[in-house]
Amino acid sequence: MPIIAANFKTNHTRASTAKYVSLLSKYLKTNSTTEVYVFPPLTALDQYETLANFTLGVQNAYPAKNGSFTGEIGTEQLDEFNIKTILIGHSERRHILKETQESIAQKFHYFKTLNYKIIYCIGEPLEVKNEGLDKTLEYLWAQLEGIDTNYENLILAYEPVWAIGTGVTATLEEIQSIHTAIKKVIGKPLLYGGSVNLGNVEKICALPNVDGALIGTASWIAEDFIKIIENTKEL
Ligand code: PGA
Secondary structure (H helix, E strand, C coil), X not given: CCEEEEECCCCCCHHHHHHHHHHHHHHHHHHCCCXXXXXXXXXXXXXXXXXXXXXXXXXXXXCCCCCCCCCCCCHHHHHCCCCCEXXXXXXXXXXXXXXXXXXXXXXXXXXXXXXXXXXXXXXXXHHHHCCCHHHHHHHHHHCCCCCCCCCCCEEEEECCHHHCCCCCCCXXXXXXXXXXXXHHHXXXXXXXXXXXXXXXXXXXXXXXXXXXXXXXXXXXXXXXXXXXXXXXCCC
C-alpha cells in the first residue's frame, strides 16, 4: 500500500481546500487504506474530520513555539489545528527561499524533538544529474547532512529538481537506480516526486524501493488525486 501525498504549494484557498478535503475524506472513508497526506497552504489549515488514513500537514513552519519571527508560524499555531506533520527540505524552499542545509537541519532537529512526522525532501538540479550517478548521490548525501536518518517518524522523498513542475519525469530506470542507492543506506519509506501524474503514477509506485509519491501539480484537482489513490491502492 503506497504513501500518497499532495503538495498544494501556493495553490488553493481555504474554501477550495475545504471542498477538496471533504471529497477526499468521503472517498477515503470507504475506499482505501492508502496512507494519504495533504499539504495545503497555511491559510487553509482547519479542524478537519479525523481519519486514520488521512493526515493534514504543513509545507513549512518556523522552528519555534512562538516569538518574533515576522511572517512565520510556529508550533503554537500548528497545535491549534493538531498539525503534527511537516515537509522539510523541499527544493523550492532550498532554491527560491534560500534555505541552507544548516537551517534545514536545525528545523529538522526542532520538529524531530517534538515527534512530528517529517517528510524530508532531497533532489539534485539538472547540472548535477548531468555529471552522473556518483555526483548525484554525493549531492543527495550532502542534503542529508545534519539529518537523523534513523528518526522513527521520517519519510524521505526523492524529488529531482529538474522534474518538479516541468512535466519531465525521471525515467523508471533513473528513479530505480537512485531509490535503490538510497535504500541501501537508509531503511525509511522513500517517495518519488517530480511530475508524477495519473498517467505515470502506477508504474512509478510499482517500482521496487518506491514506497509512494509526493505530488504537486497533478494533485491539485481532488478528483484526479482520488483517481491516483484508486489506481495505486493495490500496489
Ligand atoms: P510536481 O511537484 O508534481 O508539480 O512536479 C512535486 C513537488 O514539488 O513536490
